[in-house]
Amino acid sequence: MPQKAASQSLVPWLLQRITGLFLAFFLVTHLNVHHLFHDITVEGIISFALVQERLTASFWWQVYYFLFVPMVVYHALNGIWEIIADFRVSTGWSFLFKAMFWILGIVLIVVAAITLSNLF
Amino acid sequence: MKFSEKLKGTAQDVNLNRNIGNFSFWLHRLTGIGLSIYLVMHIFVLSSAIGGPESFDKRMGQVQNPFFAVLEVLLIAGVFLHMLNGLRITITDFFAWSRGHKTLFWIITVIFIAVMILTLVLQWPKFFMENYTGGGN
Numbered sequence: 001m002p003q004k005a006a007s008q009s010l011v012p013w014l015l016q017r018i019t020g021l022f023l024a025f026f027l028v029t030h031l032n033v034h035h036l037f038h039d040i041t042v043e044g045i046i047s048f049a050l051v052q053e054r055l056t057a058s059f060w061w062q063v064y065y066f067l068f069v070p071m072v073v074y075h076a077l078n079g080i081w082e083i084i085a086d087f088r089v090s091t092g093w094s095f096l097f098k099a100m101f102w103i104l105g106i107v108l109i110v111v112a113a114i115t116l117s118n119l120f
Numbered sequence: 121m122k123f124s125e126k127l128k129g130t131a132q133d134v135n136l137n138r139n140i141g142n143f144s145f146w147l148h149r150l151t152g153i154g155l156s157i158y159l160v161m162h163i164f165v166l167s168s169a170i171g172g173p174e175s176f177d178k179r180m181g182q183v184q185n186p187f188f189a190v191l192e193v194l195l196i197a198g199v200f201l202h203m204l205n206g207l208r209i210t211i212t213d214f215f216a217w218s219r220g221h222k223t224l225f226w227i228i229t230v231i232f233i234a235v236m237i238l239t240l241v242l243q244w245p246k247f248f249m250e251n252y253t254g255g256g257n
Binding site for chain 2: 017020021023024027028031035036037039040041045046047048049051072073076077079080083087088104108111112114115118119
């Protein structure tokens with residue numbers, strides 16, 4: 001008897017690749033600005049004022065995070081789902097995981113959006 | 121089949137196929153799981169900004185010290201391992217270059233080492249408590 005395919009559709013697979021390519025750019029930028037090139041001896045520790053100063057430096061940071069956050073959340077949760085799907089879980093568990101990840105994903109994006117709106 | 125048996129089968133599969141492809145496959149999954157957990161924590165910690173500057177500065181003060189600076193190096197290592205290996209997978213897939221996947225693995229290893237040396241240089245001041253006295257601007 002043929003076994004059910006681990007992944008049901010081509011679309012999530014392709015989206016994982018596309019978001020991955022975008023994330024390679026977004027994450028290098030994000031890490032450089034907020035983690036790696038944050039010189040503690042010059043700028044001091046990270047504070048609300050410092051983050052606000054960085055994010056309001058250009059309008060484009062709003063566009064940047066509007067694209068970055070949903071992409072990183074999708075990539076992370078879809079990635080975990082792909083690992084779970086590889087173990088060929090039953091239909092019931094599959095539904096439960098999918099529902100859980102959709103709720104978690106929406107909550108994360110909404111929380112991140114409210115957080116960012118406070119900092120912009 | 122029980123989930124524990126599936127996990128056992130996975131472990132046997134890893135043990136039987138000790139090669140670069142399988143190693144990077146599991147490295148990708150493990151870093152992916154780690155980074156996903158970090159993403160949730162990251163959004164949670166930063167969400168203190170919803171409560172205003174005081175609550176954000178208080179929360180951020182708790183996660184800025186040499187201990188977290190070392191953890192941050194691990195985070196950056198995870199990000200770049202996952203990113204470089206992800207690019208390797210994408211190049212191998214989209215350009216039908218599976219013959220070169222092992223060569224690509226060694227290329228990304230060299231890039232990874234270079235990135236980590238730069239990371240250590242840039243992170244160095246954060247490993248010392250005396251540099252945390254400044255309250256920012």
